[in-house]
Structure formats: structure tokens, C-alpha cells
Amino acid sequence: MRALVLEKKDELNLRDFPAIDREEAVLGPRDVRIKLHTVGICGSDVHYFTHGRIGPFVINEPMILGHEASGTVIEVGSDVTTLKEGDRVCAEPGIPDPNSRATKMGMYNIDPAVRFWATPPVHGVLRPTCVHPEAFTFKLPDNVSFAEAAMVEPLAVGVHAATKARVKPGDNAVVMGAGPIGLVTALSALAAGCARVYVTDLSEAKLEIAAGLSPAITPVDVRSQNITDLVKRDTDGWGVDLVFEATGSPQAAAAVFEPLAPGGCVVMIGGQPDPISYDAGAAMVREARVENIFRYAHVFPRCVGMISSGAIDVKPLITRTFNFEESVRAFEIAASAPPADVKMQIELPQ
Template identity: 85%
Template structure:
């Protein structure tokens, strides 16, 4: 089985990976076998490529990358009832222990035993086929494309963040960071009821993309404008009801409370590789609520429904598509962080 393999830090290859064939020969009674169609390149994939690790997760041996995916069911286990061969699907990449305490409490995303694609030592899915549980495989409506379906995974982060924020109709939100996660968070906040969403970044091309997503999105260049002053001006000095931190920058995270309204909520989305500091006094005088996001839970079906209804449109975020044979080049380009790109995807041969 040919796969995109991270051999070690800064070294990728497209090669046969027979170990996966051996591991996935047996289809469980409630599993489905899927032929992969489209796989998105995530920032975590790129980080493993350029750094060889993310926090405690270290690439100690060759690992297949990729976890944002859509495909077609080609085989089902004998106890599968909701899917059949030929069904178009997207897949939730994290499989928890069904008997863990976290899973039983409904927080399966924080189960310490969760097995998440392309997180060492678990292989990803930039390969022709995979075996996956029926329970974490979702049927696609006819009007949702494979490319849109491969966006469900990052969109799930935004929907989870908007849900944790407890957005009310008419709220004003600020999203710090116009990368893929920041932009899906912005459109998720609008879908949840925000009247206006401010999006900040240092890259003008990304802000242009943000502005094109909705007339209710206001881009703010954090390099040349004072974000707090802009929001204060537009809210009569009150501030934003919700602030989403999606940059992963310690400097940005340190200032999350300055533009926040009294009684507002800060949602920390951006991954921080090291401990950070923030102004506890500023949080206290606002009685700010702080939420933290780790992936998502219970939102994939919601994402699919919103894509199907048109409530959310992710197509403008897909800025470049590569053939599977060009996967190594795709990652090299993604690692260079072109300012005009949001989401790059790879299509596998059919």
C-alpha cells in the first residue's frame, strides 16, 4: 500500500508501507473499509514534518500523515447497519476507549486512551484505504462534495469552540488568527448567531479571504491597527462578547482580555507549545469566563448538516488541491506557509 510517510523530521517519502496491509487485513464486525478520496493538510501534519514532535507526541519511527478525510465505503462488517458499499463518507479521526471514564461522561475527546490518526504512534490516512468504526463514519448528503467533506474535521473545531462559547444571537465576536482554524471558527460563530465577527491577522491575503466569507466579518490587520481600539470604537467602549484565540502565539494569548466585554468569554483554541501567561487581573474585573478546546466531540453530524443546508460554506477556504503523486511537494509548499493559502488538500487516485 503506497502511502505518504514521514520517515523522520524534514524527510517525507511516497512509498509502499506493507505494515498497514498486515494491520488492516481483518475487518471487525462493526467496521467499514473505506477508499480514501480527499485528505486535507493540517497544521499538525506540517508541524510533525518540520519539528518531528508536538509536545509529548514524538515521531520515533516512520509514520503515515493525514487525518482530515473523505472517501467511499468499499466493504462493511457483518454487524454494520447504517452504511453500505458505495456510500460517500467522512470520518472522525479520533477513536476513544468506549469504556473509559471520559467517554462515559461524554468527553471522549479528552480520553487519554484515544487513538487519533497521524498522532504517534497511530498512522494517518494519506494512503489508498483504511478500516474505521461505523460509529465514527458519517454518511454524506449528495450535495456535499468530497472536498467539503474533508473540511468537516477542521470545521468541527470551530463548531466545538462556538458551542463552548455559548454564543447568543446578536453577540459580537473577535477571532484572533485567520488561519484555517480561525476562519472556520469565524463562520461557525456567525452560524451560531453572532451579529458581527472581527478577524485579526498579520497577513493581508488571509484577511482578504476572511472578508470574502461574509459581509458580517470585519478584517483587522493586527500589524497596523489596534484591535482593542477598533472593537471599542465599534461597540461604544463595551468590547467583544466572545474572544477566540486561534493564533497559538503567546503574545496574542497574553492580550485576550483587553478587547473582551464585561462578563464575556475567552475561548482558547490555538495550541501553545509552552506555558503562557495572561493578565489574571484583567480577567477578574471582567468576570471573564475562559474555555479551552481540545479537538471536538459530538459535532461531526452537525457539521455535515450545516454544509448540506448551506448554513456554512467552506469552499472558499480550499485554496489549492494536489494529486497524491505530488504529496511530498504539497507538504513542502504547506511548510513554507504561503500567505494566500488557507487549506490545501490532496486527492487520491480512484
């Protein structure tokens, strides 16, 4: 099976990977085999490529990349009841231990034993087929394309963040960062009921994409505009109800309370490579609630439903598509962080 293999930091190859053929030769009774169609390039995939590690997860041996996936079921296990051959699907990439304490509490995403695609030592899905549990594989409505379905995974982060924020109809929010996660968070906040969402970034091109997503989104170029001054002006000095930090920048994280209203909520989304500090006094005087998220849980069907109904449109976020043979080049381009690109995807041969 040919796959996109990260050999080590800064070294990618598109090559045969016989180990995965052996590993997935036998289909479990509650598993399905998926012929993969579209796989998105995530920032974590790129970070493994450029740094060779994310926190404690280190590339010590070759690993297949990719975890944002859609495809078609081509084989089902003997006990599978909800899917059949030919069903178009997307797949949730994290598989927890069903007997773990976290899973039993409903927080399966923070199960320490979770096996997540393209997180060492678990291989990802930039390859022709994969085997996946039926319970974490979701049938697509006819009006949801493979490209949109591959966006369900990043969208799930935004929906999980909006859920943790407890958005109320009419809330105002700031989303720090107009990357893929920032933009799906803005869309999720609007779908949950926000009246206005300010999106901040340094990239004019990304802010233009943000502005085109909804008239309720206000783009803010922080090189020339102060988000706190803008929010205070528009809210008679009160502030916004919600702040979502989606940059992963220590400087942005340090300022999360400045535009926040008393009693508001901050949701920390952006991954921080090192410990950060923020103004605990500013949080205290606002009685601010601070939430943290790690991936997502229980939201994939909601995401599929919102894309199908038109409540959320992810198509404008897909800015470039490559074929499988261009995978190495696609990652090299993604690593250069083109300012006009949000989500790049790779299509596999059918």
C-alpha cells in the same frame, strides 16, 4: 499499499508501507473499509514534518500522515447497519476507549486512551484505503463534495469552540488568527448567531479571504490597526462578548482580555508549545469566563448538516489541491506557509 510516510523530522517519502496492509487486513464486525478520496493537510501534519514532535507525541518510527478525510465505503463488517458499500462518507479521526471514564461522561475527545490518526503511534490516512469504526464514519448528503467533506474535521474545531462559548444571537466576537481554524471558527460563530465577527491577522491575503466569507466579518490587519481600539469604538467602549484565540501565539494569548466586554468569554483554541501567561487581573475585573478546547466531540453530524444546508460554506477556504503523486511537494509548500493559502488538500487516485 503506497502511503505518504514521515520517516523522521524533515524526511517524507511516498512509498509502499506493508505494515498497514497487515494491520488492516481483517475487518472487524462494526468496521468499514473506506477508499479514500480527499485528505486535507493540517497544521499538525506539517508540524510533525518540520519539528518531529508535538508536545509529548514524538516521531520515533515512520508514520503515515493525514487525518482530514473523505471517501467511499467499499466493504462493511458483519454487524454494520447504518452504512453500505458505495456510501460517500467523512470520518472522525479520533477513536476513544468506549469504556473510559471520559467517554462515559460524554467527553470522549479528552480520553487519554484516544487513538487519533497521524498522532504517534497511530498511522494517518494519506493512503488508498483505511479501516474505521462505523460509529465514527458519517454518510454524506449528495450535495456535499468530497473536498467539502474533508473540511468537516477542521470545521468541527470551530463548531466545538462556538458551542463552548455559548454564543447567543446578536453577540459580537473577535477571532484572533485567519488561518484555517480561525476562519472556520468565524464561520461557526456566525452560524451560531453572532452579529459581527472581527478577524485579526498579519496576512493581507488571508484577511481578504476572511472578508469574502461574509459581510458580517470585519478583517483587521494588526500591523496597522489596534483591535481593542476598533472594538471599543464600535461598541461605545463596552467590548465584544466573545474572544476566540486561534493563533497559538503567546503574544496574542497575552492580550485576549483587552477587547473583551465585562462578563464575556474567552475560548483558547490555538495550541501553545510552551506555558503562557495572561493578565489574570484583567480577567478578574471582567468576571471573564475562560474555556479551553481539545479537538471536538459530538459535532461531526452538525458540521455535515450545516455544509449541506448552506449555513456554512467551506469552499472558499480550499485554496489549493494536489494529486497524490505530488504529496511530498504539497507538504514542502505547506511548510513554507504561503500567505495566500488557507487549506491545501490532496486527492487520491480513484
